[in-house]
Amino acid sequence: MASLHLEHLTKTFGNQTVTRNVSLSVEDGAFCVFVGPSGCGKSTLLRLIAGLEEASSGRIMVADRDVTKVPAYDRDLAMVFQSYALYPHMTVRDNIAFSLRTAKRPEDEVAAKIAEAARILKLEDLLDRKPAQLSGGQRQRVAIGRAIVKQPKLFLFDEPLSNLDAELRVHMRVEIARLHRDLGTTVIYVTHDQVEAMTLATKIVVLRAGEVEQVGSPLQLFDDPDNIFVAGFIGSPQMNFFKAKHQGGRLFATDFPDQSCQAPALSAALAEGQDVTVGLRPQFMGLEGNASLELMIEVVEHLGSETLVHARPPGSAQMMTALVADGRNLAPGQAFVARFDPDRLMVFDATGKRLR
Amino acid sequence: MKPRLTLRWIVFAVAVFVMNFPVISTLVTAFKSPGEVSRNPSLWIETPTFENFATVLTTSDRLNIYNYLWNSTVAAGIGAVLPIVVAFPLAWAIVRRGVGRAILFPLVVNLRALPLIIFAIPIYMMFSVAGLLDTRLGLGLILAVVNLPLALMLLVNAVAEIPHEIEEAAHMDGARLPRLLFRIVLPLCRPALITTFIFGFITAWNEFLFGLMLTTSKAVPMTVGASFFFATSGGGVQWGVAAAVMVVAALPPLALGLVMYRRITGSLVAGAVKG
Amino acid sequence: MASRQHRENALLASPLVLFLLLILGFPTVLSLIYGFSETSFETLMQPQFSGLQNFRDVLGDPTFWQAAGFSLRFGLITAVLQCALGLALAVYLAPLVRAHPWTVAILIIPMIVAPAMMGLMYRLVLHEFAGPLPHYLYQWFGWSPSFLGPAHVFKTVVLAETLQWTPFAFLLFLTAYQSIPSELREAASVDGARPLRLFWKIEWPLMLPTVFVALFIRFIDGFRVFDNIYTLVGSGPGGSTTSMSIYIYETFLRRGEIGKAMAAAILLFLTAFLLLALGQWLTRRRRP
Numbered sequence: 001m002a003s004l005h006l007e008h009l010t011k012t013f014g015n016q017t018v019t020r021n022v023s024l025s026v027e028d029g030a031f032c033v034f035v036g037p038s039g040c041g042k043s044t045l046l047r048l049i050a051g052l053e054e055a056s057s058g059r060i061m062v063a064d065r066d067v068t069k070v071p072a073y074d075r076d077l078a079m080v081f082q083s084y085a086l087y088p089h090m091t092v093r094d095n096i097a098f099s100l101r102t103a104k105r106p107e108d109e110v111a112a113k114i115a116e117a118a119r120i121l122k123l124e125d126l127l128d129r130k131p132a133q134l135s136g137g138q139r140q141r142v143a144i145g146r147a148i149v150k151q152p153k154l155f156l157f158d159e160p161l162s163n164l165d166a167e168l169r170v171h172m173r174v175e176i177a178r179l180h181r182d183l184g185t186t187v188i189y190v191t192h193d194q195v196e197a198m199t200l201a202t203k204i205v206v207l208r209a210g211e212v213e214q215v216g217s218p219l220q221l222f223d224d225p226d227n228i229f230v231a232g233f234i235g236s237p238q239m240n241f242f243k244a245k246h247q248g249g250r251l252f253a254t255d256f257p258d259q260s261c262q263a264p265a266l267s268a269a270l271a272e273g274q275d276v277t278v279g280l281r282p283q284f285m286g287l288e289g290n291a292s293l294e295l296m297i298e299v300v301e302h303l304g305s306e307t308l309v310h311a312r313p314p315g316s317a318q319m320m321t322a323l324v325a326d327g328r329n330l331a332p333g334q335a336f337v338a339r340f341d342p343d344r345l346m347v348f349d350a351t352g353k354r355l356r
Numbered sequence: 357m358k359p360r361l362t363l364r365w366i367v368f369a370v371a372v373f374v375m376n377f378p379v380i381s382t383l384v385t386a387f388k389s390p391g392e393v394s395r396n397p398s399l400w401i402e403t404p405t406f407e408n409f410a411t412v413l414t415t416s417d418r419l420n421i422y423n424y425l426w427n428s429t430v431a432a433g434i435g436a437v438l439p440i441v442v443a444f445p446l447a448w449a450i451v452r453r454g455v456g457r458a459i460l461f462p463l464v465v466n467l468r469a470l471p472l473i474i475f476a477i478p479i480y481m482m483f484s485v486a487g488l489l490d491t492r493l494g495l496g497l498i499l500a501v502v503n504l505p506l507a508l509m510l511l512v513n514a515v516a517e518i519p520h521e522i523e524e525a526a527h528m529d530g531a532r533l534p535r536l537l538f539r540i541v542l543p544l545c546r547p548a549l550i551t552t553f554i555f556g557f558i559t560a561w562n563e564f565l566f567g568l569m570l571t572t573s574k575a576v577p578m579t580v581g582a583s584f585f586f587a588t589s590g591g592g593v594q595w596g597v598a599a600a601v602m603v604v605a606a607l608p609p610l611a612l613g614l615v616m617y618r619r620i621t622g623s624l625v626a627g628a629v630k631g
Numbered sequence: 632m633a634s635r636q637h638r639e640n641a642l643l644a645s646p647l648v649l650f651l652l653l654i655l656g657f658p659t660v661l662s663l664i665y666g667f668s669e670t671s672f673e674t675l676m677q678p679q680f681s682g683l684q685n686f687r688d689v690l691g692d693p694t695f696w697q698a699a700g701f702s703l704r705f706g707l708i709t710a711v712l713q714c715a716l717g718l719a720l721a722v723y724l725a726p727l728v729r730a731h732p733w734t735v736a737i738l739i740i741p742m743i744v745a746p747a748m749m750g751l752m753y754r755l756v757l758h759e760f761a762g763p764l765p766h767y768l769y770q771w772f773g774w775s776p777s778f779l780g781p782a783h784v785f786k787t788v789v790l791a792e793t794l795q796w797t798p799f800a801f802l803l804f805l806t807a808y809q810s811i812p813s814e815l816r817e818a819a820s821v822d823g824a825r826p827l828r829l830f831w832k833i834e835w836p837l838m839l840p841t842v843f844v845a846l847f848i849r850f851i852d853g854f855r856v857f858d859n860i861y862t863l864v865g866s867g868p869g870g871s872t873t874s875m876s877i878y879i880y881e882t883f884l885r886r887g888e889i890g891k892a893m894a895a896a897i898l899l900f901l902t903a904f905l906l907l908a909l910g911q912w913l914t915r916r917r918r919p
Contacts, residue, residue, distance in 0.1 A: 052524050071635075072527040079528040085521035089543040098539075099529035146529070156528075364727040368734060371720055375741045375794045378752035381763045385755060397766040442646040449643035453636065456644055464647070470903050471855030473876040474896045477883050478658030481665065481675070501654050508647075533639055562745030564858040565876070569884065579747045583862055586751055595761045602751060606744050613743035617736035620743075624799070625806045
């Protein structure tokens, strides 16, 4: 168990910078998720922490010890790989025991720890099988078992659920959350799936193009994103955006003919005639509120408890999505007046920065 | 649509018969008595006999087949194992660290295409100084050179097929290089190691030139020993005995090759395409 | 971490490098010394520097040129024959092999027999009195050629080499043929291509790189031939089957002309090196 501090961490491959000047603190016991689109450098960042890549500059501190130049095998961390990376020639038991035997621990301690891990992960009946004889979910559990027996300072997870089918993924997500609660070890977890990030994390780090966009708890990022990228990346369904011009306290949609709504109350005044991007979460569009947009329904998806409405303003091709609580009577072709509270609107300037 | 195979079976049979005609003739002759050989050279055996094999397998002062077989076994064993021992660490370094990719790897691989006689003479001189002439060790050493290119190539292919993540997982589990190589990489290369060994053993067993040049009596291998039976001593070649010797000499590689033909064919093709 | 890796890399490469230096490096130095010296087996330890004399001797020796010509002709002819036969067999027998994979094992038997053994076996097969082949030729046609006589010996050794190594070409072509995606064949058949057109328009172009590889490998192997010719006929009637390898062997062990043999070996090495470089340059140019 340990804290993690990254200081101005940069990694370049040739002339390509994969992570740029990343500074970050993860406190002891946190579940920290690195999330971002593919190519954002999240996996590289994890591999830098693991010691599988060497940092070009900057420092990595684990439990207040500088490990920047320490090779992977001496960092005392554990990692669960996307492909599980189980040793195919060893039984489950030997896979789990490998790190302990590498450290030359006494065999009775090894046996005790294997039994403990097998109990926690329900692997008791599988200990003498080879990885090839296991299902995807079982392999995943073995990989986790291999990580927990060494009682590492940090658990590193590299997209551990992306090779599982949807049902198993939800199940394993819950398992990992439970494991973290029981063991209390600091976790660094990489995923491209923002749902995983939202459900698992105590702390989310949103990355784009090798740089940190925003750090915060799941709800902080949902409620109060710093910029248009984080606003669009976090939250499902994705936030609706439209271009607008500010005039006299109202926002006039640039691309929707003859539509406008009241601007939200902001601490920094909007300039008259300023071009902005307006964001509105589908969850906040419904049948009630002081402001509204007039839309035409194109597609209706009934999810049972809620209804997902895909609609566009007349005379525009831009689709908007609304998540409506009571939408059973809605049908394609109908007019739909999407109502909302104007204070739910988020306003971003031309550079994408949030105006609060 | 099932292709008609009848005609193909016939072509197959003819091809096998023509290409293996010497092998078949030798096998047939080995079971003929000396009298029958001179009277009946056809492929039909009138009265099959094990007489020739009995002669061959009886030790005589002049020719001791057990010596030849033992020499070949030891020399081919060294010639098959040594290349694996020296090539394995380098193969890993080539794949994972890019060591020797520019010069060493192509150099070794191209050795395969050079005429062996080029090495034979200077090695003869060196061995005569080092006291390795007519020893099984000396013969084994040079056979190891013959097998080195293919061994390196097959092991490089094998290491390259191990997912990198497995080695990274071992790193995360605290394994340093020796433990990584011997507990993870080596066991995962096992199929390639077996193939390399079998292929190397057959090649080494079948080698002739070095046996001819570097041995004279004590360490003579089977291929060279077999040719002694063709030396006309007084009354001409005893064809039945000579044929039986060849059957014995060709049996070990043939048995290995037929049992392991999938591995053999695979490595032959790999060696040819990568080279 | 970098310096530790360097040390590890050196350690990993050292067994092979040391082995090569010991077994090939030292002899290379020897062959350079002796190639430029006057020596015999009696004066092995006192080589006298003689400049290019050995090379002049070799290049002035008509037998050397005869051997070079033999090796080139032998390599070229056997390579072409093996590839033609191997290709035809591979394409024709591919459906059989797919249905019964074990047939490959039978077809590659000649390759697993030592070439030296094969040479000896042909001595039996072709023997005037004990050999089955002359026996059947006499029985059916009342006549049999003198296979190892001056008139036919070249054809005989070419045939022996070809029959032994056609399976190698066969195997390469079979693999290439089997790796052609079956969708491609099916698409061409649906487009109305008959077998012959299918071969020339689809299969042949896709197998062409393999044809070059096979030709090259078989040429190199034929060029350096020793074992089977040596055990079958030695240097042949009037030295007619003296290959480069046999020439060097005889110069060295039979005639004891160490310097000359070394010089010839160096020349053979340079030739082989050039051929190899040429072959690799050609194949590299073909697949950019």
